[in-house]
Amino acid sequence: MTAATPPPSFTLVLPDDTQLSGPVVDLRGRPTAPPRSALVRAVRAGGPVPEPAPAVLGPPPGPAHDHVGLLRTDRSFDRRAALAALAAARGVQTPHDPALATARRRLRAMSASPLDTSELREARRRAAEAGSQTERLRERVATIRGRVTALRAANDDVDKRVLEDAEDSLAAATRRLSEVSTRRVAAGQRLALLEARARNARDDRERRLRLEDRIGNLERAQRDARVAAVAPAFAAARDRIATRVSTGGDTVSRSTALTGALAAGRLAPPRAPLVVAPDVVAFLGGVAAAADALAAPLLVR
């Protein structure tokens, strides 16, 4: 289907400002050319990039590029993910698309309902502090009271000033306890209020989470449908590719990862260049044959 129209051209700008254009750019004769990984990055980044990296000017990569953009013999291939991306690149529609679009729109429209957790945290800390302070003072009051009672019981034997001092400190501690208890009650009420508010905010979060789960389920269903939609074409393309590379040797024809990636590359609408390793080009029977087999712009490195 894609072989009729020639694959789009692109321009590769090397760090030394050399410009190479075409549907196929072959870097095999250039030992100083950037490594494959840098080229893949350049294809995905598109446009100008910070020096001294290479840049690729041309059509942006499609959704399948992550899976087919780098073709080398020792690659891995996630069939499911690649087929789903391939279907998306080919514009395959599924019965789940409208529901998914609606759910995503609703999620975007949902307010983030920000909740000031630092306020709640501070309220928890204050309530805890007021609580332990109250406990400490209560014990202190009890101790002093015990002492005052003992002193009063032994009235005749004690210095009047000692008893007065003890009574004064009991009064002071009691006063302090009542202050702190008041603060404790206030801190408790504030905490209860903020917790109630947090509970209400959680209703929003709950709805949000449910919607996110729904989106997750729809995405899985969409992916299944996408994979199923392109699976027959993919199997056929892979058989064809496998026949082509069968002369290339056991390593490649047995590598279902590579033949899978090649087949997906062939089926993906041609856009940004695919970076192809020289041995893969050789297995496909040379640059021209590789370009024909993949029906895509190529960057051989």
Add this chain to the structure above:
Amino acid sequence: MLLVVTYSRRARETLRNACRAHEETVVRRFGRAALLRETEYGAFLACRLRERHAADVQIQRTEPFNEFADAPDSVREAAVAYEQRESPNTPYDRFAAGTDHPPSAAMRERDL
């Protein structure tokens, strides 16, 4: 025990991983919630979840419910009587009408 309830996918995922890695501290797991043992380590996990996911995590300290201590006699007795009712289709309020059992509206109003 410490009841941890999560309110976002990421918080739920963290809780799931924590439960998997610290089975000894997990008493029960339910989808997006878990009951943690009331040990310092349980508190440690709970604090970490709160630290990482803030408002997306709710943590409650739970206690066993003792119906003899935590509920008024009238409520407990009404529940027992209702569960032993003759006809299973009688709604509670019709069952309670004309008896000493408290009406449901009144129970809803009163905090424990």
